[in-house]
Amino acid sequence: MELLANLSLGFDTALTWANLLYCLIGVFLGTLIGVLPGLGPTATIAMLLPITFTLPPVSALIMLAGIYYGSQYGGSTTSILVNLPGEAASVVTTLDGYQMARRGRAGVALATAAIGSFFAGTVATLLLALFAPPLAEMALKFGAADYFSLMVLGLIAAVVLAQGSLLHAVGMVVLGLLLGLVGTDVNSGLQRFTFGIPELADGIGFVVVAMGMFGLGEIIRNLENERLRSEIVTKITSLMPTREDWKRMIMPILRGTAIGSSLGILPGSGSILGSFAAYSIEKKISKNSAEFGKGAIEGVAAPESANNAGAQTSFIPLLTLGIPSNPVMALMVGAMIIQGIQPGPAVITQQPALFWGIIVSMWIGNFFLVILNLPLIGMWVRIIMVPYRLLFPAILVFCAIGVFSLKNAEFDIYFMAIFGILGYIFTKLDCEPAPMLLAFILGPLMEEYLRRALLLSRGDPMVFLQRPISATLLGLAVLALLLACIPALYKKREEAFREES
Amino acid sequence: MTANIKNTKDFWTGIIYMAVGGMFLLISQNYPLGSSLKMGPAYFPTLLSSLLIIIGIISLTRSFIQPGTPITAFAFRGLLLVTAAIILFGLIVRGAGLVIALPTLIILSAYASIRFRWAESLALAAGLTIFCILVFLKGLGVPLPIFGSWLTR
Numbered sequence: 117m118e119l120l121a122n123l124s125l126g127f128d129t130a131l132t133w134a135n136l137l138y139c140l141i142g143v144f145l146g147t148l149i150g151v152l153p154g155l156g157p158t159a160t161i162a163m164l165l166p167i168t169f170t171l172p173p174v175s176a177l178i179m180l181a182g183i184y185y186g187s188q189y190g191g192s193t194t195s196i197l198v199n200l201p202g203e204a205a206s207v208v209t210t211l212d213g214y215q216m217a218r219r220g221r222a223g224v225a226l227a228t229a230a231i232g233s234f235f236a237g238t239v240a241t242l243l244l245a246l247f248a249p250p251l252a253e254m255a256l257k258f259g260a261a262d263y264f265s266l267m268v269l270g271l272i273a274a275v276v277l278a279q280g281s282l283l284h285a286v287g288m289v290v291l292g293l294l295l296g297l298v299g300t301d302v303n304s305g306l307q308r309f310t311f312g313i314p315e316l317a318d319g320i321g322f323v324v325v326a327m328g329m330f331g332l333g334e335i336i337r338n339l340e341n342e343r344l345r346s347e348i349v350t351k352i353t354s355l356m357p358t359r360e361d362w363k364r365m366i367m368p369i370l371r372g373t374a375i376g377s378s379l380g381i382l383p384g385s386g387s388i389l390g391s392f393a394a395y396s397i398e399k400k401i402s403k404n405s406a407e408f409g410k411g412a413i414e415g416v417a418a419p420e421s422a423n424n425a426g427a428q429t430s431f432i433p434l435l436t437l438g439i440p441s442n443p444v445m446a447l448m449v450g451a452m453i454i455q456g457i458q459p460g461p462a463v464i465t466q467q468p469a470l471f472w473g474i475i476v477s478m479w480i481g482n483f484f485l486v487i488l489n490l491p492l493i494g495m496w497v498r499i500i501m502v503p504y505r506l507l508f509p510a511i512l513v514f515c516a517i518g519v520f521s522l523k524n525a526e527f528d529i530y531f532m533a534i535f536g537i538l539g540y541i542f543t544k545l546d547c548e549p550a551p552m553l554l555a556f557i558l559g560p561l562m563e564e565y566l567r568r569a570l571l572l573s574r575g576d577p578m579v580f581l582q583r584p585i586s587a588t589l590l591g592l593a594v595l596a597l598l599l600a601c602i603p604a605l606y607k608k609r610e611e612a613f614r615e616e617s
Numbered sequence: 618m619t620a621n622i623k624n625t626k627d628f629w630t631g632i633i634y635m636a637v638g639g640m641f642l643l644i645s646q647n648y649p650l651g652s653s654l655k656m657g658p659a660y661f662p663t664l665l666s667s668l669l670i671i672i673g674i675i676s677l678t679r680s681f682i683q684p685g686t687p688i689t690a691f692a693f694r695g696l697l698l699v700t701a702a703i704i705l706f707g708l709i710v711r712g713a714g715l716v717i718a719l720p721t722l723i724i725l726s727a728y729a730s731i732r733f734r735w736a737e738s739l740a741l742a743a744g745l746t747i748f749c750i751l752v753f754l755k756g757l758g759v760p761l762p763i764f765g766s767w768l769t770r
Contacts, residue, residue, distance in 0.1 A: 167757060170757075170758075281626075281627070281630075283672060283675060283676055283679070284626075284627075284630050284676065286672055287630065287634045287669060287672040287673070287676065290638075290665050290668050290669045290672065291634070291637060291669060293665050294637070294638075294641050294662060294665050294666060294669065297661065297662055297665075301658040303656075303658070304649075304657070304658045306648060306658045308644075308645075308648060308658055308662065309641065309644055309662075332699065332700075332703070335695075335699060336692055336695045336696050336699055337692070339692050339694070339695030339699070339729055339730065340689075340690075340692040340695065503732070504730070505727060505730035505732045505733065505737075506727075506737065506741055508726065508727075508730070509722070509723040509724075509726045509727045509738070509741060509742075509745070510723075510741070510745055512699065512702065512703065512722060512723075512726050513719060513722060513723060513745055513749060515703075516703055516706050516707070516722060517749060517753050517759060517761070520707075520710070520759070520761065521753070521757070521759045524759075524760055526707040526708070526710065526711070527707075529703060529704070529706065529707035530704055530707055532703065533700045533703040533704050533707075536699070536700060536703070537696065537700055540696060541633075544626075544688055544689065544691065545626045545629055545630045545633075545688065546626050546630075547630060562661075563656075563661040566656070566661060567656045567660075567661075570653050570654060570656060571654065571655070571656075574654055575652060575653040575654030575655075576653075577653065
């Protein structure tokens with residue numbers, strides 16, 4: 117009953133005309149940028165974040181959530197139509213989605229993705245509504261040491277899931293933590309690593325880093341193999357799945373939703389792990405496993421549902437513990453802090469309207485996604501077909517003005533350029549930027565919790581092993597790292613990613 | 618020496634990690650370290666930068682032992698033009714204003730593409746400039762001048 121009361125509070129908040137409009141605009145803009153080849157949710161949100169600054173907190177977060185789902189769906193559209201995934205999570209969709217498109221079933225593939233996403237989104241939103249409050253209550257028992265260990269676990273998970281060398285990924289995390297410390301030390305008021313530059317006193321802006329590394333870096337990387345880029349025109353004929361299609365997609369959607377929701381809660385994973393696991397499992401148990409890789413509808417339905425379910429449930433660690441579990445959530449933390457909200461267990465009790473408003477708007481966002489995208493597919497297709505040589509200067513313009521508008525300072529534009537170069541170099545060296553961005557956000561938080569934990573334990577580092585919650589979390593982190601290090605499994609992980617890309 | 622490097626990616630990553638770690642470690646020495654009971658501003662950075670240096674050393678060592686795939690060719694044209702265009706935009710946007718800074722950014726960066734065409738890029742520049750002035754300046758109120766101080770004075 118309490119759930120119903122809470123949900124109705126959420127509906128009261130989200131269902132104002134203004135908020136519905138922001139949600140709709142968010143979904144629309146998110147899809148618009150997300151369909152652009154090579155731009156995943158992280159880059160999309162980083163680019164669109166500045167336009168939400170002027171809104172009141174609830175509307176801003178509702179719009180951002182809309183942008184997130186929109187960009188994810190946009191990414192799937194690009195994967196299916198032109199085989200260009202914007203982010204790791206939609207890589208799996210290219211395997212069968214693109215094959216379906218080549219067989220002239222692009223419309224059905226897109227419809228399947230939309231239906232699967234909507235179902236998964238609905239279920240995951242309900243899960244979020246059910247489990248977030250008790251989890252937040254549990255989170256109140258978390259001490260400083262437990263928080264620190266949880267962040268360690270999150271970072272280790274991000275490392276294990278990163279592509280390329282494990283060692284390099286650990287390095288990127290440490291580098292991110294260090295860069296996060298640039299600026300004024302909250303405890304002593306001392307300015308650290310600022311080289312006397314006054315603009316760095318507040319630290320390096322995380323949007324600047326995200327836009328540089330994901331936006332600029334990606335553009336430069338795409339310019340590399342321009343010669344190889346083929347511009348294929350796909351015709352959308354029929355959107356409606358046949359009776360046979362419906363029958364084949366029901367079970368994969370259910371399984372994908374279950375897998376995606378449960379794996380999405382894990383810190384550091386988000387939707388990547390879920391979509392990948394859902395696809396592998398479906399491939400194993402499906403009657404039509406021979407068709408996988410050649411355009412099986414199950415191969416679109418399962419990972420797309422898992423993807424969206426994971427996107428939803430990855431809000432759980434953010435809203436209950438205040439810990440972002442992936443770069444997208446890291447951007448959400450940034451947005452919340454700018455709006456004057458400190459994410460954490462207190463949000464539910466102190467700002468219930470905000471909390472439940474966001475949850476309800478997630479569902480509304482998913483609903484808009486379906487009613488907006490199915491009729492507009494023709495338009496998205498035309499945008500994808502815009503040649504890249506015209507697209508990327510436009511993206512650069514939006515990045516430049518967007519980054520400027522953060523603080524109305526040219527300084528941030530220069531820093532974005534520097535991080536663009538860094539991002540490009542690091543991708544060339546097989547060092548994935550995603551774990552770095554997550555660490556960048558967590559850096560100051562980790563330092564603060566480490567300081568508090570050690571202060572409470574009178575300087576004894578054993579506190580991390582003596583507290584049961586902390587010890588369990590650290591144990592999980594070590595386990596994850598060991599699993600990734602065992603040569604046999606390590607090889608499999610490499611193979612798994614090779615199969616994807 | 619270069620002949621012995623079996624994995625150039627590991628090699629350069631190692632060098633970068635060691636250099637950045639070294640820099641942070643060096644700068645940290647200017648701040649009070651404190652103790653584990655009362656962490657000073659240098660405590661956590663010292664810990665992290667030492668860790669980064671160790672990771673760098675491991676990566677560097679590994680580059681001589683474990684073979685890997687070579688680094689693919691750099692897109693220097695794209696790298697140079699895209700970053701130059703962005704930085705130039707920052708330098709002139711207040712002075713010259715958007716009517717000059719935006720087309721400069723667009724055409725300079727578009728030139729990075731091997732499929733660059735003048736007519737098309739000029740049209741893109743004109744269209745985007747009008748769009749941005751309408752949306753960002755008039756719509757969202759970003760405080761950037763259409764005509765900068767260099768032009769109006």
